[in-house]
Amino acid sequence: DGGITQSPKYLFRKEGQNVTLSCEQNLNHDAMYWYRQDPGQGLRLIYYSQIVNDFQKGDIAEGYSVSREKKESFPLTVTSAQKNPTAFYLCAAGGGFLDDEQFFGPGTRLTVL
């Protein structure tokens, strides 16, 4: 079964704890992205990576960190510095160049209590 996988599907954490969301793809796409979606808002870009060992901040990177040690994997850590971490987190992968489509994983719904 191919595609983009994210785990876990639901995640509950206490305030002040760091948490890492997993994103794996076997589509051989170069670029990977992390978005956040809040009710009534569009997707907002957190971080993206065009190639292994390189990543760039998106629009709302504060309180988040990422790594890209392998082409297939792009984990996102939500740190305690993120003021409003409760959201739906979506990972995407694509060719990375203009006109390249982005394909999404099933998402992780994070709730911070």
Add this chain to the structure above:
Amino acid sequence: RKEVEQDPGPFNVPEGATVAFNCTYSNSASQSFFWYRQDCRKEPKLLMSVYSSGNEDGRFTAQLNRASQYISLLIRDSKLSDSATYLCAVNRGGGATNKLIFGTGTLLAVQP
């Protein structure tokens, strides 16, 4: 002005109706455009890319109007299964990377 704007709806239409959504964008340098479909509490799924010449996929037609800076999605013969939120996405323009900006989505409810 938001970079990408969509009418949030909801659009309530009967089965079989034709419905059209527009999405306006502010950056004239944007070069790639997409429509996604998102079901409740699910991930967005790519519906179609939007090309300059317009493109059609079955009951779905997408068009780009660069002069007025909007893209449109037309759905003909609406089915109950078309009920979803439709998101437009526009690349930011400039540079070679495809960073997309998403609209907030238009909710479509097809009624029996």
